[in-house]
Amino acid sequence: MKTLVWVEHDGATVKDATLAVVTAASQLGEVHLIVAGQGVDAVAAEAAKIAGVGKVHVADDAAYAHALAENVAPLVVQLMADHDAVLFPATSGGKNIAPRVAALLDVMQISDILSVESEDTFTRPIYAGNAIATVQTKDAKKVITVRGTAFEKAATEGGSGTIEAVATTGDSGVSTYVGSEIATSERPELTSAKIIVSGGRALGSGEQFHALIDPLADKLGAGVGASRAAVDAGYAPNDYQVGQTGKIVAPEVYVAIGISGAIQHLAGMKDSKTIIAINKDEDAPIFQVADLGLVGDLFKIVPELTEKL
Numbered sequence: 001m002k003t004l005v006w007v008e009h010d011g012a013t014v015k016d017a018t019l020a021v022v023t024a025a026s027q028l029g030e031v032h033l034i035v036a037g038q039g040v041d042a043v044a045a046e047a048a049k050i051a052g053v054g055k056v057h058v059a060d061d062a063a064y065a066h067a068l069a070e071n072v073a074p075l076v077v078q079l080m081a082d083h084d085a086v087l088f089p090a091t092s093g094g095k096n097i098a099p100r101v102a103a104l105l106d107v108m109q110i111s112d113i114l115s116v117e118s119e120d121t122f123t124r125p126i127y128a129g130n131a132i133a134t135v136q137t138k139d140a141k142k143v144i145t146v147r148g149t150a151f152e153k154a155a156t157e158g159g160s161g162t163i164e165a166v167a168t169t170g171d172s173g174v175s176t177y178v179g180s181e182i183a184t185s186e187r188p189e190l191t192s193a194k195i196i197v198s199g200g201r202a203l204g205s206g207e208q209f210h211a212l213i214d215p216l217a218d219k220l221g222a223g224v225g226a227s228r229a230a231v232d233a234g235y236a237p238n239d240y241q242v243g244q245t246g247k248i249v250a251p252e253v254y255v256a257i258g259i260s261g262a263i264q265h266l267a268g269m270k271d272s273k274t275i276i277a278i279n280k281d282e283d284a285p286i287f288q289v290a291d292l293g294l295v296g297d298l299f300k301i302v303p304e305l306t307e308k309l
């Protein structure tokens, strides 16, 4: 099989999410990449070094500068004349483009795969991760999104892909880039952080959330996450949300502070290697998935823990 992987990047470097997708694609067959953007020579050069990559198709055009899905989808469809499957990370970016590609190719999308069982069979989570479905497709052209936490990341060095320019498909004229507001943080990004400290509704206010969670996260060099209740209450920004409708994470260590452990939250973090929970209710469901639990008042425990660290 010849596979195509859409490279997610920020205009300067390849995003980590792409690496797990390369691993998934390599289990299907030959791996080619598509780098779409404007002024993306450095991204293409970096992509060509990813282990296991054969060809890197580069589409350098103003139409792809902001990865507008309406412009990128026809480009991917054009390349699919010569590929059997296209894989995207199941990130906001990938999930924006993939369905459009599937619609244009008139095939079913296979979403959020956890494993490749064979050329046409995959597993994927259903019911917020409470069951795993094995799905088989009869489509000749496959459009797949990949859950990044389910696959090892391909090595960023060791590959020697050939870079080839491809004909651009131009501006579809149906959407226009207006502007973006991008949150910047010194902390590691949630989906790639090795340690995550998450706060819940129990923190009580935005001030208390930052006063307690941030110093602990800084001590541990951790990313900061939050439950949906904390986000909805305005204690933490939207992009902190972990869970079914937030980010799916699987760090080495996940510290859940004042989070009850609702199934929608667990859906986003239960694959973490070590889960540490701090909660005053010893019957809180979070303790059912926790490896280490501290029963007590977070307003006492967290400052003490931060100080001792």
Ligand code: FAD
Residues within 6 Å of the ligand: 199, 200, 201, 202, 226, 227, 228, 229, 230, 241, 242, 243, 244, 245, 246, 247, 257, 258, 259, 260, 261, 262, 263, 264, 265, 268, 278, 279, 280, 281, 284, 296, 297, 298, 299
């Ligand atoms: P609560 O459930 O209110 O829990 C607070 C916890 O803090 C309690 O366990 C309490 O014992 C403890 N506590 C209180 N005071 C203290 C203290 N002083 N010291 C120590 N512990 C204390 N939720 C998500 O997180 N992510 C999602 O993506 C998500 N998606 C959803 C999608 C749908 C369709 C629906 C219906 C819900 C979704 N939810 C999601 C919401 C989810 O069901 C829960 O409501 C939410 O996770 C609860 O957040 P919480 O644990 O912070 O708050």
